[in-house]
Amino acid sequence: MKTGLLFVVSAPSGTGKTTLIEQLVKRVPDLVMSRSYTSRPRRPGETDGADYNFVSKARFEQMIGAGEFLEWVNIFGHLYGTSAVDIERHRLTGRDVFLVIDVKGARQIRQREIALIGIFVLPPSFKVLEDRLRRRSGDYETEVQLRGRLDTAREEVAASCDYDYIVVNDSIDTCVDRISSITVAERARVRAMGTISEAIAETFRRA
Amino acid sequence: MKTGLLFVVSAPSGTGKTTLIEQLVKRVPDLVMSRSYTSRPRRPGETDGADYNFVSKARFEQMIGAGEFLEWVNIFGHLYGTSAVDIERHRLTGRDVFLVIDVKGARQIRQREIALIGIFVLPPSFKVLEDRLRRRSGDYETEVQLRGRLDTAREEVAASCDYDYIVVNDSIDTCVDRISSITVAERARVRAMGTISEAIAETFRRA
Numbered sequence: 001m002k003t004g005l006l007f008v009v010s011a012p013s014g015t016g017k018t019t020l021i022e023q024l025v026k027r028v029p030d031l032v033m034s035r036s037y038t039s040r041p042r043r044p045g046e047t048d049g050a051d052y053n054f055v056s057k058a059r060f061e062q063m064i065g066a067g068e069f070l071e072w073v074n075i076f077g078h079l080y081g082t083s084a085v086d087i088e089r090h091r092l093t094g095r096d097v098f099l100v101i102d103v104k105g106a107r108q109i110r111q112r113e114i115a116l117i118g119i120f121v122l123p124p125s126f127k128v129l130e131d132r133l134r135r136r137s138g139d140y141e142t143e144v145q146l147r148g149r150l151d152t153a154r155e156e157v158a159a160s161c162d163y164d165y166i167v168v169n170d171s172i173d174t175c176v177d178r179i180s181s182i183t184v185a186e187r188a189r190v191r192a193m194g195t196i197s198e199a200i201a202e203t204f205r206r207a
Numbered sequence: 208m209k210t211g212l213l214f215v216v217s218a219p220s221g222t223g224k225t226t227l228i229e230q231l232v233k234r235v236p237d238l239v240m241s242r243s244y245t246s247r248p249r250r251p252g253e254t255d256g257a258d259y260n261f262v263s264k265a266r267f268e269q270m271i272g273a274g275e276f277l278e279w280v281n282i283f284g285h286l287y288g289t290s291a292v293d294i295e296r297h298r299l300t301g302r303d304v305f306l307v308i309d310v311k312g313a314r315q316i317r318q319r320e321i322a323l324i325g326i327f328v329l330p331p332s333f334k335v336l337e338d339r340l341r342r343r344s345g346d347y348e349t350e351v352q353l354r355g356r357l358d359t360a361r362e363e364v365a366a367s368c369d370y371d372y373i374v375v376n377d378s379i380d381t382c383v384d385r386i387s388s389i390t391v392a393e394r395a396r397v398r399a400m401g402t403i404s405e406a407i408a409e410t411f412r413r414a
Contacts, residue, residue, distance in 0.1 A: 120397075165395040178395055185392035188372040188385055190327075 002193070004030075004091035005186055006114065007098045008106045008163075009179075011121035012153035014132040016169050018051075020121065021098050023176045028183055032090045033098045037063065040078030053083075071101070071108035082109070096183065103159040110162070117186050118163035119179060124170045129153060209400075211237075211298035212393055213321065214305045215313045215370075216386075218328035219360035221340040223376050225258075227328065228305050230383045235390055239297045240305045244270065247285030260290075278308070278315035289316070303390065310366040317369070324393050325370035326386060331377045336360055 011017040025031045035049060039057040048054045055063070060079045064072060072081030082099055090097045101109075109116055123129040133149055141149075160166055165182055169175040186192055218224040232238045242256065246264040255261045262270070267286045271279060279288030289306055297304045308316075316323055330336040340356055348356075367373055372389055376382040393399055 161397060163397060165392065166397055166400065167395050178391055181388035181391035182395060184385055184388035185372065188374050188389060190368060190370060190373055193373065 002094055004094055004096040005192060006087065006091065006116045007096065007119060007183070007186075008109065008116045009098060009100045009119045009121060010103050010106050010156070010159075010163070011169070012123065012129060012156045013149060014129050014136060014153070015121050015123045016132075016172065017100050017121050020169060020172060020175055020179060021100050023172060024179050024183070025098065027176065028180050030095045031098060031183065032095045033100070034082065034086050034090065036080055036082055036099075036101065037069075038078060038080045040080070052080075070112070070114070071105045073102075073104055073108075080105075096187070103156050103162075107159075107162070117165075117182075119165045119167060119182060120160040120163035121175070122157065122160070122166060122168045124168055126150075126153075209301055211301055212303040212399060213294065213298070213323045214303065214326060214390070214393075215316065215323045216305060216307045216326045216328060217310050217313050217363070217366075217370070218376070219330065219336060219363045220356060221336050221343060221360070222328050222330045223339075223379065224307050224328050227376060227379060227382055227386060228307050230379060231386050231390070232305065234383065235387050237302045238305060238390065239302050240307065241289065241293050241297060243287055243289055243306075243308065244276075245285060245287045247287075259287075277319070277321070278312045280309075280311055280315075287312070303394070310363050310369075314366075314369070324372075324389075326372045326374060326389060327367040327370040328382070329364065329367070329373060329375045331375055333357075333360075 009017055009021055021033050025033045035051075035053050037055055037060060038052040039055060039060040042048065042051075042054050046052070046054075057079065060072075060081065063069060063081070063083075064079075068083055068085050069081040070084040070087065072079060074080075082101060082105060087097050087099070099105075106116075106118060110118075123132070130150060133146060133153075137146055137149075167175055167178045167182075216224055216228055228240050232240050242258075242260050244262055244267060245259040246262060246267040249255065249258075249261050253259070253261075264286065267279075267288065270276060270288070270290075271286075275290055275292050276288040277291040277294065279286060281287075289308060289312060294304050294306070306312075313323075313325060317325075330339070337357060340353060340360075344353055344356075374382055374385045374389075
C-alpha cells in the first residue's frame with residue numbers, strides 16, 4: 001500500500017479555504033481533511049471536530065510534550081496545532097490528506113523537510129476579501145482590528161510564492177474543480193508513485 | 208501575454224495517444240496539438256495535416272538545414288520531426304501546445320533543456336496492447352514484425368520514468384479527464400505563472 005500524499009492549503013482569512021476543502025473531500029474519493037487542534041474557546045456556530053478539535057490548554061501542552069504536533073503556534077495566547085499522529089494514521093491507509101493551515105504553519109512543516117504539495121488560494125480581489133471580512137466581523141471587531149486583518153492578509157499573499165500552486169476562489173465550484181484537478185494530477189505524478197517499476201507492475205496487474 | 212506551456216505525450220504505439228490528445232484539445236480551451244512532419248508516404252486512411260504533415264524527403268532535408276526542427280529522427284529511412292517554428296507560433300499567442308512524439312524525440316527535446324511537461328500513457332496491460340497492435344497490423348505485418356513492435360513497446364515503457372506523469376488509457380474518456388486535470392494543474396503551478404507578483408497583480412486586476 002502506497003502512503004498518501006500531503007496537501008497543504010493556505011489562504012488569507014476570509015478566502016473561504018475551509019469550505020473549499022470540505023466540498024473537495026466530498027467529491028474526490030480517498031481524500032481526507034485533517035482538522036487542527038486549538039486551545040482557544042469555541043466561537044458561536046463552531047463545531048468540535050469540524051471547525052477545530054477543541055482541547056484545553058493543559059491537554060494541548062501535554063500533546064506538545066508528547067511530540068504529537070507537526071507544527072503548532074501561539075496566536076494571542078491561544079494554541080493552534082496540526083496533529084502528526086492524525087495525519088500519519090490517514091496516510092498509512094493510502095488516503096491523501098488535506099491540511100488547511102496558515103502560512104506560518106506551512107513554513108514550519110516545510111522546514112521539517114516533510115514532502116508536501118502546497119496550494120495557495122487567492123480571493124478574486126482584495127476588495128472582495130475586504131467585503132467578506134467586513135461582513136464576517138460584524139459587530140465583534142473594530143475598524144482597527146479589521147485593518148490589522150487586511151494587513152495580515154497582504155503579508156500572507158506575499159508568501160504564496162512558497163507554494164506549488166495558486167488557485168483563485170472566484171466561484172466555489174470552479175475553485176473546487178481546480179483543486180480536484182491538482183489532486184488528480186499529483187496522483188499521476190511519477191514521483192508520487194514510489195518506484196516506477198512498482199507503478200508499472202501495478203498498472204499491468206489491472207488487466 | 209504569458210508564453211504557453213509545452214506538453215510532450217509519449218506512449219507505446221497502439222496505446223491510442225493521438226486519439227486522446229485529439230479529444231483533449233476539443234475539450235480544453237487554449238490548447239493546440241502540434242503535428243509532426245514526416246517524409247514517409249501517407250498510409251491508407253491517413254490525412255495530411257491531421258496524422259502528420261507529409262512532406263517530400265527533399266523538403267524535409269531543407270527544413271533540417273534551416274534549423275526548423277526541435278527534434279527529428281530517421282526511422283527505417285523515413286524522417287520524422289517536430290517543428291520548432293509551429294510550436295513557438297502557438298505558444299507566443301498564449302496557447303499551450305501538446306506534442307505527441309516517441310520517447311527518443313522527447314529525449315532530444317529534454318537534452319536541449321527546453322522546459323516541458325512529460326506525460327507517459329500506458330495501456331491497461333501488455334495483453335491489451337498486443338491485441339490492439341495485432342488488430343491494427345492486419346495483413347500488413349508478419350508475426351516477426353509484430354514481435355519487434357512489442358519489444359519496442361517494452362523498451363518505451365522503461366523510459367516512462369523520465370516523464371512527469373503516468374496515466375493509464377483504460378477508457379478514453381477517463382484518460383482524457385486525467386490529462387485534462389494535469390493541464391489545469393500545470394496552469395495553476397506557481398512556476399508556470401512567470402513571476403509571482405505578476406500572477407497576483409493579474410488576479411487582483413480581475414475584480
